[in-house]
């Protein structure tokens with residue numbers, strides 16, 4: 001290990017806090033002063049601001065992205081006996097939300113963009129299918145035209161998992177209104193992150209918004225009066241206040257991510273052992289993650305460790321290969337592209353404050369790894 005150079009972190013959340021410290025500290029102090037910790041005014045203010053940002057009519061804030069997926073599916077009346085089609089290559093939460101409604105995830109392999117392969121969705125549709133749940137993975141919008149056409153033809157709901165894609169554009173429009181509803185996560189490391197857990201459902205459908213609003217708060221409109229059996233999935237006032245402060249900066253942060261991605265793209269294009277992410281035409285990704293593909297990933301991992309560069313793997317085990325989903329009975333080989341990616345992908349350091357010098361260190365390490373692979 002080279003101890004003379006500081007590490008390049010995969011993500012450094014302290015810098016964003018430093019940038020907005022005065023505003024955040026004041027907002028948090030004022031919530032302590034009012035002690036309005038639950039459903040304080042900042043919750044509705046943030047909801048309105050985020051709905052406007054997404055170009056949607058409604059936003060219902062929740063305590064996590066997982067809760068958002070869960071309640072949005074319940075609001076679509078998805079339950080036992082139903083199937084929901086989603087990508088095999090995603091964070092586990094997407095499938096878990098389907099399972100917690102009593103429904104079954106029907107997994108589909110991904111295409112060269114790492115998102116659900118639209119050509120494979122149709123053969124997964126059957127009489128039990130109720131919805132398609134595309135994930136805009138790594139901040140790359142899925143093929144929404146294709147998905148909308150299939151949903152229309154078969155009378156299915158669309159729920160978008162945009163937990164990694166705040167602000168991503170598909171054909172000039174931000175994700176959030178292509179499907180019947182869209183879910184976001186405000187987990188601290190996401191492009192728009194709270195100081196704890198947070199999430200939201202965004203929709204143009206007033207009935208879905210209303211049902212999610214009831215479900216998140218014990219099925220209650222009036223305190224101690226309950227219209228339906230709900231849950232406690234509310235967003236904390238403190239988190240809403242912090243998100244409201246951060247939201248106006250999101251586009252600039254996303255632009256900085258794109259700039260870093262372009263720099264990575266330029267250099268990686270010259271390296272034969274490594275492939276960069278593929279963006280399909282008409283899409284403007286927001287690079288929550290910058291994921292490369294390498295047949296000899298272990299060489300890159302070794303060089304990164306030596307050079308003190310942190311990285312991630314999203315995700316090392318596909319959903320159908322997780323013990324939790326062994327009951328789906330899908331053996332190795334069921335989703336070849338997802339399985340191949342699990343063995344080859346690596347996420348490079350990516351956050352808006354990553355310096356040019358840090359990016360250069362990442363790129364130099366990749367060049368070194370590529371020359372080592374060439375010598376094998």
Ligand SMILES: *Cc1c(COP(=O)(O)O)cnc(C)c1O
Pocket residue numbers: 063064065066067090091093094135137161163164184185186187197198199
């Ligand atoms: C983060 C994430 C979720 C879950 O969000 P939480 O806020 O952590 O519950 C769901 N789906 C995807 C694709 C995610 O990246």
